[in-house]
Amino acid sequence: MGKQIFDIAKRDSQYTPADKIEPENFDLERYKAYNSELQKRSKAFIEKEKNLLVYRRMRADGVYYHKCREHAESLALQLGVLDKSLKYKADLANFLEPWYGIGYIASSFGGNYIWYENQAPAVEPLFSSVDELNAADPVPIQKSKIGKMILERIEYFLDKTKGCIPLSFSDIQAPVNMLSYLIPMNNLCLEVIDNIEGVKKAALLVNELLIDFLKIQRKLIGDALCMPGHGFPSSRLFSGAGESTDNVIMFSDSHYKEIFQAEHERLGDEFGGVVFHSCGNWAHKAEMVKNFRNIIMVDGAFSPATDPDPNDPEDFSRIYLNSGIIVNARCVGSSHEVLPYFEKLIKPGMRVIATTYCQDPDDQAVLYDELHSLLENEKS
DSSP states (O other): OOOOOOOTTOOTTOOOOOOOOOGGGGGGHHHHHHHHHHHHHHHHHHTTTEEEEEOOOBBBBBTTTTTGSSSHHHHHHHHHHHHHHHSSSSSOOOOOOOOSSSSSSHHTTTTTOOEEEESSOOOOOHHHHHHHHHHHHHOOOOGSHHHHHHHHHHHHHHHHHHTTTOOOSSEEEEHHHHHHHHHHHHHHHHHHHHHHHHHHHHHHHHHHHHHHHHHHHHHHHHHHHHHHTSSSSOOOTOOOEEEEGGGGGGGGGHHHIIIIIIIHHHHHHHHHSSEEEEESSSSGGHHHHHHHHTTTEEEESTTTTTOSSOHHHHHHHHTTTTSEEEEEEEEEEEEHHHHHHHEEEEEOOOEEEEEEEESSHHHHHHHHHHHHHHTTTTTO
């Protein structure tokens, strides 16, 4: 497996260095043609003619930190890595994201972002209990200060790119995460034991606010919308809403299912399926997630350079074999470093999107060919 370690000195282990490109200097027609060609592979994957796609993920440096603050800088950075992505052999195109932090739910309740130097925007909990939260009178996210900023960013991106580049929703946070931005996490854990009905009511409240906000985004983005969004491989041909659900590991399966499963499924009903992400090692929750009614994709880190506590690929290949559920496997590292992890996932009966981060285009081409050779019997 090599001797990879997670580099704690890196702010973003998954970023790709690239120069900014202003919208007027970006070749829209070239990218539009490139994306159109790759969509043929997405179609074959959706129709199950193929069970593997390779996605060379591009994250611009700083976009998911303090450089999200201004529309123009965020777009120029993202266009820079999109242009660079054309050099890498892959099956899926990258896309634009109107990212503006993850704590937008706080704005509905009167909160605002805190901008620490060189950091992503943060929020402070506004309530000490779910009863306080449930007694509040939130405004719709789209009418809040942060919500309006996200919608303005979507309009700016669409205007500057003429809607020619796929654009996702803003980062979607699951109710278990959103509640932790509104209530201290230790209080929330105790409330699950002492006031489970109150927590269920609060989860429904924030989820309804989220769904209404995503409906507004869906209408605004229109035909440019690619799904499931954020860190997930996305396409105009895909469906589902990709949620970050990192706090899943804080609760027992029984509590989590009772409180939050219905909210995942409610979101999936509206947007064509549940798409589930958690950072870290969440393999012990994978069986539970597999049984969500409309789960269509899960995401995990599988190499030590991707996450300080990565998942074991053998756990996921055992749990999701022959399930039809797509595993998006993220592996930072060179081709020879990450291939052993992918080899344990890519096999008959598994539907896998291999998300890679090879810095050298030639190395990416080597890995691309090696990954596809693992399923030589796929239909061409």
